[in-house]
Amino acid sequence: MPLQRRTVVLLGALSTFGPLSTDLYLPGLPSLARDLSAPSWATQATLSACFAGLAVGQLFAGPISDALGRRRPLLFGLVAYAVVSGLCALAPDVWTLLVIRFLQGLAGAAGIAIARAIVRDRLHGAAAARTYAALMLVTGLAPILAPIAGAQLLKVTDWRGLFVVLAGIGALLFAATALILPETLARAARHRGGWRTTRAAFGVLLRDRLYVAYVGVGAFAFATLMAYIAGSPFVLENVHGLSAQQFSLVFALNAVGILAGRQLSHALVMRTGPYRLLQIGVAMQVAGCMALLVATLAEAGTAAVIASLFVAIAAIGIIVPNATALGMENHPERAGSASGIMGFVQFALGAAIAPLVGIGGAQADLPMALTMVTMSALAGVALRLI
Numbered sequence: 001m002p003l004q005r006r007t008v009v010l011l012g013a014l015s016t017f018g019p020l021s022t023d024l025y026l027p028g029l030p031s032l033a034r035d036l037s038a039p040s041w042a043t044q045a046t047l048s049a050c051f052a053g054l055a056v057g058q059l060f061a062g063p064i065s066d067a068l069g070r071r072r073p074l075l076f077g078l079v080a081y082a083v084v085s086g087l088c089a090l091a092p093d094v095w096t097l098l099v100i101r102f103l104q105g106l107a108g109a110a111g112i113a114i115a116r117a118i119v120r121d122r123l124h125g126a127a128a129a130r131t132y133a134a135l136m137l138v139t140g141l142a143p144i145l146a147p148i149a150g151a152q153l154l155k156v157t158d159w160r161g162l163f164v165v166l167a168g169i170g171a172l173l174f175a176a177t178a179l180i181l182p183e184t185l186a187r188a189a190r191h192r193g194g195w196r197t198t199r200a201a202f203g204v205l206l207r208d209r210l211y212v213a214y215v216g217v218g219a220f221a222f223a224t225l226m227a228y229i230a231g232s233p234f235v236l237e238n239v240h241g242l243s244a245q246q247f248s249l250v251f252a253l254n255a256v257g258i259l260a261g262r263q264l265s266h267a268l269v270m271r272t273g274p275y276r277l278l279q280i281g282v283a284m285q286v287a288g289c290m291a292l293l294v295a296t297l298a299e300a301g302t303a304a305v306i307a308s309l310f311v312a313i314a315a316i317g318i319i320v321p322n323a324t325a326l327g328m329e330n331h332p333e334r335a336g337s338a339s340g341i342m343g344f345v346q347f348a349l350g351a352a353i354a355p356l357v358g359i360g361g362a363q364a365d366l367p368m369a370l371t372m373v374t375m376s377a378l379a380g381v382a383l384r385l386i
Contacts, residue, residue: 006180007180007181007182008131008134008135010173010176010177010180010181011115011118011119011135011181012115012134012135013173013176014074014111014112014114014115014173014177015111015112015115015116015135016142017054017081017108017109017111017112018051018054018108018112018347019142019146020142020146020166020169021050021054021104021105021108021166022047022050022051022229023142023146023147023150023229023251024146024147024149024150024162024165024166025150025159025162025163026146026147026150026229026232026233026247026248026251027147027150027151027154027233027244027245027247027248028150028154028158028159028162028244029043029044029159029233029234030233030234030237030238030244031154031158031159032046032094032159033094035158035159036091036093036094036097038093038094040234040358041355041358041359042094042095042098043094043358044230044231044234044354044355044357044358045098045354045355046094046097046098046101047226047229047230047351047354048230048350048351048352048354048355049097049098049099049101049102049105049351050101050102050104050105050351051105051226051347051348051350051351051354052102052105052347052348052351053101053102053103053104053105053106053107053108053109054105054106054108054109054112054343054347055105055109055343055344055345055346055347055348055350055351056105056106056109056344056348057077057105057106057107057108057109057110057113058109058112058113058339058340058342058343058344058347059340059341059343059344060109060340061073061077061109061110061113061114061336061340062113062114062117062336062337062338062339062340062341062343063191063198063201063202063336063337063340064336065110065113065114065117065185065336066117066185066190066191066198066201066334066335066336066337067190067191067192067197067198068190069183069185069187069190070114070117070118070121070181070183070184070185070336071177071181071182071183073110073114074110074111074114074177074181075174075177075178076110077107077108077109077110077111077114078107078110078111078170078171078173078174078177079170079174080103080106080107081104081107081108081111081170082167082168082170082171082174083107083167084100084103084104084107085104085163085164085166085167085169085170086163086164086167087100087103088100088101088104088160088163088166089160089161089163089164089167090160104166105347108170109343109347111173112343113336113339113340113343114336114339115135116132116324116328116335116339116342116343117185117335117336117338117339118181118184119131119132119135120328120331120332120335120338120339121184121185121332121335122184124329124332125325125329126269126270126273126274126325128325128328128329129265129269129274129321129322129324129325129326130266130269130270132320132321132322132324132325133262133263133265133266133269133317133321134266135321142255145252147247147248147251147252148248148249148252149165150162150248151244151245151247151248152245153165154244185336189333191334198337201334201337202337202341204331204334205331205334205337205338205341206341208330208331209385210326210327210330210386211327211328211330211331211338213382213383213385213386214323214326214327214386215323215327215341215342215345215346216345216378216379216382216385217278217282217319217323217379217382217383217386218319218320218323218324218327218342218346219342219345219346219349220349220375220376220378220379220382221281221282221285221315221316221319221320221323221375221376221379222316222320222346222347222349222350223346223349223350223353223375224285224289224312224316224372224375224376224379225313225316225350226349226350226351226353226354227353227354227356227357227368227371227372227375228254228309228312228313228368228372229354230353230354230355230357230358230368231357231358231365231367231368231371232247232250232251232309232368233247234357234358235305235365235368236250236302236305236306239365240302240305240365241302242302250306250309253306253310254309254310254313254314255313257310257311257313257314257317258313258314258316258317259317260314260317261281261284261314261315261316261317261318262317262318262321263317264277264317264318265277265281265317265318265321265322266321269321269322274321274322274325274326275322275326275386277318277322278318278319278322278323278326278383279383280318281315281316281317281318281319281322282315282319282376282379282380282383283380284311284312284314284315284318285311285312285315285316285319285376285379286376286377286379286380287311287312288308288309288310288311288312288313288314288315288376289308289312289369289372289373289375289376289377290373291304291307291308291311291312292305292308292309292312292369292372292373293369293370293372293373294308295308295369296365296366296369297366297369305365312372312376319379324342327342328342353371353375356371357371
């Protein structure tokens, strides 16, 4: 049964908890570091803490939704996200913020994992890939609008006010989900048996070599994006001298690239197939990251860096929907668990990668380029294993 358009829009919005939780306050990272007297690596670790929560939360939210249905765990996660986002605004120091950010990610994970599972409940194959690409149309607006909105909000409030805005977004999504989203997992299809059933489902998934390989492609491509998210505010503002408003515009430009990649995937997947598009996306990301490394080493200037980043980040719009559809294709009866593992690996790897781009300090640009090249190359290796 196809999903209604308004349901697809809502699922896309629920999938934005990752970019929303990071991108809205990206322009405020330097000021956050100054306000809390925190080193750059600790400030960037607040991104990692949130992504670690998003990773662990998906590992639980997916299987729970296989047992209880999709609606109840999703609504609980949305309430928790709104409450914990408000608590982030009250953090007295960076160490307390790290803990609360982990809890924020833990709550937001339900939206990401369960949205993917809902699509797989209704669709498969190229049709699922098209719908995942459609979700990215909504998801892609978050990286465009969030940093711009964050930069503008910083004119009237500080970084704490940005977390109050996130709490409001969580409350709005709860209301929309309660009113719009139907239950997509029939009672007869739900799993029973608690942890034993979940462990058995994880075992089946992890023994599926194709599933593991597709998860690897998506995770390493996502880690490339995470390195960019964590490092770009410092590289573009501190090294290349962009203001917070200018950075937000560059960040939005790269998000437009993701939408362009998504549009290409959506238009061609029925004719070309998701696997061929996945090959194109990975090759495109590797090329963009290599160009970024060359531009960084040669000190080729801001324009060369921005152009290279655009190519590398636009590839995400091609890679993610096709890797997701191909990875979940053979597991409709355990879609929540498959989505949970996929999300866990993506966000856990992203959380581990984020601090690496700050090793050289707030004035260094080479660590981000090296990290992005390494992660994109590993995505290529995972693709070759398929």
